[in-house]
Every structure is written in C-alpha cells, then in structure tokens.
Amino acid sequence: MPQSPLVSVRHLKKYFPAKKSFFGRTLEEVRAVDDVSFDIRRGETFGLVGESGSGKSTTGRSVIRLYDVSGGEIVYDGQDLTHMPEKGLKPYRRRMQAIFQDPYSSLNPVLTVTELIGEPIDIHRVYPARERRDVIYELLEKVGLKREHADRYPHEFSGGQRQRISIARALAAKPEFVLCDEPISALDVSVQAQVVNMLEDLQAELGLTYLFIAHDLSMVRHISDRIGVMYLGGLVEVADSDELYEHPAHPYTQALLSSIPVPDPRAVRRERIVLGGDMPSPLSPPSGCKFRTRCPHAMGVCAEDTPRMKEIAPGHYVACHLFDKDE
Template sequence: MSIPIAEKERFIPEPNMDKPLIEIKQLEKYYPIKKGIISRTVGHVKAVDGLNFEIYPGETLALVGESGCGKSTTGRSIVKLDEPTGGQIIFNGRDLSSLNGADLRKARLDLQIIFQDPYSSLNPRKRIGDLLAEALLAHKLASKEEAVKKVDDMLEIVGLTKSHKNRYPHEFSGGQRQRIGIARALILEPKLIVCDEPVSALDVSIQAQILNLLKDLQKKFRLTYLFIAHGLGAVKYISDRIAVMYLGKIVEIGKTEDIFKNPKHPYTQALLNAYPIPNPHFRNRERIVLAGDVPSPANPPKGCSFHTRCPIAKDICRQQTPELLGGSQSIACHFPLN
C-alpha cells in the first residue's frame, strides 16, 4: 500500500544500494561532571566513546548490550536529539553532525525514532489524530484535509482504526500506544528509523505482534532500522547484523547468524549464555559467567574496558586497548574465542 502524501523537499539524493545509507565515524557523546559553587568541570561521563559502524539500505542492525552501555544514547545522538560531542554521522552522503536549523529539520524527514516508553513520548492533552498530523502540518507537507486522510491511512496500516484518532493516549493499552509511536515515526516516510527498545516494556505476546509489524513495514516501505535492545530473542528474530556494545564501545559486530553460532568476544558469549535456549541438548553448554559490575563510564578501565570482568584477561588486556578488526565479523579482543 502506498502512502499518499505531498512531495517532500529532499536535501539529499536517493541512496545508492551499493553504499551504506548511514555511516557512523568516531561518534562520541560525553557528559560533563561538574562540582563546586562555580560548577567547574572535573571530568566526563563517556556514554559513547568512538563508535564506528554503518547500516545499509533495507537492513536491520541491532545494537545490544547491558543497561548503561550507551545504546540509547547512540540512537538519540544519531537523530540529534542529543548533540554529539564528536565524530561524524554521514547520512546518504552528507554529514549530519554539522547541520542545524532548517537543514536539520529537513534531515529529520528521513530520520525518525520509536521510543521505549510510548506513553511518555505522547502529549496526554492531545488526541491521537492531532499528534500524528502535527509533523505533516509543521513541515507543510499536507493540507488539513490531506493530513486527516493520511492519519486515517496510517492508523489502519499499523493495525488500529480510524475511530482511534479521536481518543487520548491514556485510553490505549501499551501495545496500542507503541503502534501509535510507530505510526508517528512512519507518517513522514523516513528512510531510517531508530527503534529504541520498542518492545522491552511490552508483554511477550504483544512483543511478537510489534516485531511482526516492524518486519512487515520494513518490506512494504523499504525501511532501514537501527534496532536497540537487550532482549536477544527479539534481536535474533528481526536483525540482519548485530553490534555488541560495552561501556560506550563496540566490541563485536557481524551477521546475526555468525554471532549466535560463533561468538568470538567473551562479553558476547556471556550475553548469549544468559539467553535461554528451549532445547535440553544445550543444557551443558560452555558458559562464561560475568563477575562484578559494569565499571563507571566516568572512569573506564585502562586497556580493554572489559578486562575487569573477563575470565581470560591477561597483562596486555590491562595495558593496551584492542582495535575492532576483522572482516564480516569484527572483534575488539586480544584473545578472541574459537
């Protein structure tokens, strides 16, 4: 089904399928630590610390890791809800990190985000129809009559009905509110959608419905996803590639099938060990159990940031930071697993 909408003013050309849709180069997001009466900066929380990855048109890259590793901050920085401290965001051949004002507003026509908690992202004083039409009217992409028709079509596309547009956010269930969040992200016909843990707050049965909806929409509208999650079941189902984050850095990235079958980083294997497998033959599988807590991003360990919890760490791990190296499956580890 095509979505009728007034022609948008694009500041970038259509993507080349042989090139990444978006390239992240040395992305950084630091938060200052201030103390004293004059709020003197005494350090920084390195939430995102030098990320490098790319996403190709039509694929889903999953970003996984423990809570606090910088996944959501990465997603918010890419769409510039949080201003990056450093690095480049090359979207369809143009650097977004230097854009602001009118140019940034045009860029956001092609970059949208779905939030983890849809209720907190919806204005409780506005009807759903007004919330969905707001972006169309703000960007002057449709008249009021066209916006109403567009909202009706979009509600049906995400599994709701036209009558829902007259209701308020508190009148919906969690799954319905997430469908509204998806509709709001999709209504501008973006090329890339950042899905910031879109199913983690939902019941398991509702999670499956939302994941199936996202996959169907991706095929129908040729969408590209950055899927942020910590539930590996959802990641295995929806993603083409996986990037594993730890303490603001990517420690392993590769195809989903390769990551699940042959994890090479000890942290990746530890995450997979926590993922339940409904098969008794894997009951005695080799496990890596993590000890201790995640170090503070305000004072990350020297060398490999994972060495304080790694069961195979050696002296070089405490002294030298490993680079992310490899081909289709890249690992940042001095002693990758077999």
C-alpha cells in the same frame, strides 16, 4: 559496486558533564559513548545489544542528532550532520524518526490520536492539508488500529496499542530511517512478537532502514541483519546476525548469548557463563580493554593497550587481544 551506507558513524563520542567547577569548567565527565564506528546499509536492520548503561540508547539518539555529539562524525546519505545547525537539520528530522521505549511518556496525554499523528504531517508538510485525515486513517490501519481510535486519548489504550500509535506517528513524516530505541521492552511478551512482525512488514512495504536497540537478544536476532555488541560505551563485536549467534568471538558476547533462555534446556545444552563483578563506572573506565576487569581471559596486554576492531571472518569484526596473534 557496493552500495554506499545510508548512515555512517565514525569514532562517535558523547560525553556528559558530571561535575563542574564554580566557573563552569567540566571537572568530571561520563563517557557514555567513546569511539564507536559502524555503517547501516540502506534497507537493513542494524541491531545494538548490551547491558543497561552500555551506551546503546545514547548512541542511537546521537546518530539522529537528538544529542549534540562530543566528537566523531555522523554522515547521513552522504551529508555530514555532526555539527549541522538546527535550521539545516530540519529536512533530516523528517527523514530520521524515532520510536521510544515507553509509549505513554512519548505521547502527549492531552492530545488525541488524530492530533498526535497529525503533528509531523503539519510540521513537515509531507501531504496536502485536504488529505490529512485520510492519511491518519491509513496509518492507523497500517499499524493494526481502527478509524474509531482516531479521536481517543493515549490513556484509553493498552501499552501495545500506544506503541502502535507511536509507530504510526513516526511513519507520518514519511521517513527513510527509524531509530527503534527498545520499542518492545515495556510491552507484554505476548505483544512483543506482534509489534516486531509489524515492524518487519512495514520495512518491507516502505523500504525503511532501522537501528534497532533492545535487551531481548533472541528478538534482536529475529529482526536484525547485522548486530553490534556494546560494552561500556564501545563496540566490542559486529557481525551478521546468524554469524554472531553461531560463532560469538568476544568473551562478553559469549556471556551475553549464554544467558538467553531456551525453550527446552534438556534438549539444548548450553554452558552458562557468569561474569564476575559489575560494569565499571563510565566516570573512570579501566585502562586498555574496558572489559578486562570482568574477562576470564584477561592478559597483561589488556591493561596496557585498547584493542582495535579486526576482521576475523568475512564481515565479522571483534575488538579483543585474544585475536592479535591471528594478524
């Protein structure tokens, strides 16, 4: 029998109030995430890509319940976390950790590395107190730092080193699932590959499951087993990594992939797809298909009906009316 997913997200919605009446009633809301569904299998890396403002980070933070959700369902290891109170969430806070985009702002500048990594150990009591210092040293070595770094402060490190501290801090709670929310976008290009390779090594060693969010499409392909493409709060395509990059189906995915730089443009000819206009506002998204205002293949039905996810190849799903005739 196929293994049940570690994380199962169904029809997830997260709306933020944008305008309220004098009496506190919401008059306008930003639909940051609107009806998103996907599964993450145990031990895999599920990547999320899309433009800024597509809802990737909001989706990730909703999945680990840093945000209360507006609708839908989040099931972790068979347990519904959607509306679980904070007291009930505490055991899952240990099992689900996060690595954020800016390592400096996510680390308290007045705490030493020992105090930063020791906090999750103290809160969740995953190790005996007598082992605390040795565990911190071991975690530092796992992420490529040294013991002498333990008594320094975040400002004494480079961006790449600070991100390594953030990773060690996330691992201190002995998690199963890690949200990697654009963990390399604030780093130098020379450091990005080192951090991604380290995340892969840690995944293999510790059996971790990742939700990996990034702008760098080539790096997402390198680390991800499956990839979901988001546009204006919704998923438009989900497929295995190689399948998505070799056979992109949705016009938005095709445009995204055409923007990836290639080392030798003369050796690899790729037609650049330039989309017209800007992403619509999530305050008033277009009717029907949200991508239709920028899509070169838009039809009349695109304005009337919201396309449903359909399987066009084994494990390859796309939400586009261009594939309705195949049903």
